[in-house]
Amino acid sequence: MRLVFMGSPDFAVPALRSLVNAGQEIVAVYCQPPRPAGRGQSLQPCPVQRVAEELGLPVHYPARLRGNAEALAAFQALDADAAVVAAYGLILPRAWLEAPKRGCINIHASLLPRWRGAAPIHAAILAGDAETGVTIMQMDEGLDTGPMLMEGRVAIGPRTRLPEVHDALAAIGADLILKVLETNPAPVPQPDSGSTYAPRLSRGDAKIDWSKPAAAIERQIRAFDPWPGTFTTMGADQLKVLDAELADGQGEPGTVLDGALTIACGEGALRITRLQRAGRAPAAAADFLRGFAVPPGTKLSA
Structure with missing residues (x-):
């Protein structure tokens, strides 16, 4: 043919x-x-x-x-x-x-x-x-x-x-x-x-909106791997979130709840397990926290 x-x-x-x-x-x-x-x-x-x-x-x-x-x-x-x-x-x-x-x-x-x-x-x-x-x-x-x-x-x-x-x-x-x-x-x-x-995606879709339910954000991380990815900001730093899991907890959306990078969402909470700081290699959350302090109460945003 x-x-x-x-x-x-x-x-x-x-x-x-x-x-x-x-x-x-x-x-x-x-x-x-x-x-x-x-x-x-x-x-x-x-x-x-x-x-x-x-x-x-x-x-x-x-x-x-x-x-x-x-x-x-x-x-x-x-x-x-x-x-x-x-x-x-x-x-x-x-x-x-x-x-x-x-x-x-x-x-x-x-x-x-x-x-x-x-x-x-x-x-x-x-x-x-x-x-x-x-x-x-x-x-x-x-x-x-x-x-x-x-x-x-x-x-x-x-x-x-x-x-x-x-x-x-x-x-x-x-x-x-x-x-x-x-x-x-x-x-x-x-x-x-x-x-x-299903519209065409852009880099703007990669931003995490912490006011959404934790389950929706966790799906976003899996759906947008490797492109357009998912990211959040902490002060002047942009953090690419590579993996996360649902966790217990509640609070103001985007707030770090503990020393294990559990983040309050609009509904429930999400524990970041793997991430990447701009200009650095990807790292497990435990390794990341050994070199970069993120105390409870820290606010993350898109």
């Missing part, structure tokens, strides 16, 4: 490798353009571009699709049977969706219609969902609104962190897309109710 692959981050890499290993003909790979990164701000390719070049596949990275007649003509000329899309990063206009014979098939990291949008894995953990999954979807012009073709599920435990869910879903998506291409299942419309939206 002649396929175009469209994806950018690490999440999309297993699907690309799976398609190549299965003997599918990848006639082109589309991804986000290289971005400045690192201390020197040199241009760095996205994970999909690196892997595609390693595999000897032709790579395209138009900065925009809408109104880009030249890029559309090149895409149409590929005469693809289908386009497989996995976290590409650009919205596909109607003409792009209709160019491949079987249209564009999306690997979406949620159990649709729950968590449409850009950050579905983060949102599922943050909300305390007991499970999430991957939906293979026939794309339409809406935001993750197309009919469903196949799904796979994974449980979210009380201590599950984003990296393990991300990797599990990437593997499930890589397996399901092969089955969908082989069996061509009948599309099933998404339910009319029950949809939720």
Whole structure:
């Protein structure tokens, strides 16, 4: 089958490798353009571009699709049977969706219609969902609104962190897309109710609001690992909170309650177990406190 692959981050890499290993003909790979990164701000390719070049596949990275007649003509000329899309990063206009014979098939990291949008894995953990999954979807012009073709599920435990869910879903998506291409299942419309939206995250989402319940903050720490992370401030110091556990205690939100870094929240308390001071290495709370005094009564803030 002649396929175009469209994806950018690490999440999309297993699907690309799976398609190549299965003997599918990848006639082109589309991804986000290289971005400045690192201390020197040199241009760095996205994970999909690196892997595609390693595999000897032709790579395209138009900065925009809408109104880009030249890029559309090149895409149409590929005469693809289908386009497989996995976290590409650009919205596909109607003409792009209709160019491949079987249209564009999306690997979406949620159990649709729950968590449409850009950050579905983060949102599922943050909300305390007991499970999430991957939906293979026939794309339409809406935001993750197309009919469903196949799904796979994974449980979210009380201590599950984003990296393990991300990797599990990437593997499930890589397996399901092969089955969908082989069996061509009948599309099933998404339910009319029950949809939720997971907006794109920013560094501003990393701030801890100590007026929230302790359980919600603990989920935030697990959901935002490693990006955008979670942090709080203590005086002039910014502290990145890497891990924490629910604890007994109450008080004014953001107040340190004891010598073990138990912090009062809007409801309950949270004991920080691992953290990082700006410019320093990550440390267990006990090690951190040996070199940096945080007496009870200290106030933390966003």
